[in-house]
Amino acid sequence: DQQVKQNSPSLSVQEGRISILNCDYTNSMFDYFLWYKKYPAEGPTFLISISSIKDKNEDGRFTVFLNKSAKHLSLHIVPSQPGDSAVYFCAAQRPGGTSYGKLTFGQGTILTVHP
Amino acid sequence: DTGVSQDPRHKITKRGQNVTFRCDPISEHNRLYWYRQTLGQGPEFLTYFQNEAQLEKSRLLSDRFSAERPKGSFSTLEIQRTEQGDSAMYLCASSIGTANEKLFFGSGTQLSVL
Numbered sequence: 584d585q586q587v588k589q590n591s592p593s594l595s596v597q598e599g600r601i602s603i604l605n606c607d608y609t610n611s612m613f614d615y616f617l618w619y620k621k622y623p624a625e626g627p628t629f630l631i632s633i634s635s636i637k638d639k640n641e642d643g644r645f646t647v648f649l650n651k652s653a654k655h656l657s658l659h660i661v662p663s664q665p666g667d668s669a670v671y672f673c674a675a676q677r678p679g680g681t682s683y684g685k686l687t688f689g690q691g692t693i694l695t696v697h698p
Numbered sequence: 699d700t701g702v703s704q705d706p707r708h709k710i711t712k713r714g715q716n717v718t719f720r721c722d723p724i725s726e727h728n729r730l731y732w733y734r735q736t737l738g739q740g741p742e743f744l745t746y747f748q749n750e751a752q753l754e755k756s757r758l759l760s761d762r763f764s765a766e767r768p769k770g771s772f773s774t775l776e777i778q779r780t781e782q783g784d785s786a787m788y789l790c791a792s793s794i795g796t797a798n799e800k801l802f803f804g805s806g807t808q809l810s811v812l
């Protein structure tokens with residue numbers, strides 16, 4: 584049972600344009616969501632997160648939107664840069680102390696930004 | 699803060715052999731996690747420690763897998779009698795252990811079982 588899904592295996596955008604990566608989840612208990620970026624041969628690196636009490640969180644070029652009714656979140660990167668080319672994972676967490684750090688990840692989306 | 703370090707980076711072994719991986723978390727982090735990632739998938743939770751106590755193990759962690767975190771510092775993950783299906787990237791992460799915080803991941807150990 585894939586509780587977090589990233590239905591687009593890959594995305595290709597031109598430098599300077601917007602990249603939009605999507606993620607859907609099925610478990611309504613999730614209350615905290617994160618995006619990680621992963622380069623080949625490296626571990627995932629945290630990008631941005633959002634709590635379920637918010638619908639938007641922004642950090643520089645990165646903005647995450649959460650639509651709880653649709654169980655959908657998206658990551659917007661504006662403007663996209665070639666260095667953003669990587670695999671992007673969304674992850675979700677349930678509330679409660681025993682759930683901290685127990686993340687459920689999506690399958691990832693490979694983003695390629697062309698110069 | 700030197701980050702989370704894992705050793706070795708790569709391990710090639712023959713089926714049936716035992717392997718052990720090491721993870722050194724960020725020094726002030728109380729929680730340490732092990733995840734496994736296979737090709738085309740996201741990381742999957744395996745187990746985690748709060749200081750030296752192993753608090754939860756995923757059903758993905760068969761009896762051939764054992765993890766320890768003596769003295770609440772570094773951790774080891776051992777796989778006994780390896781199988782080809784164990785081939786994966788094994789990721790370690792650490793955190794302080796508070797609500798809504800990010801995990802810091804190491805670079806992982808890539809295991810190939812021949």
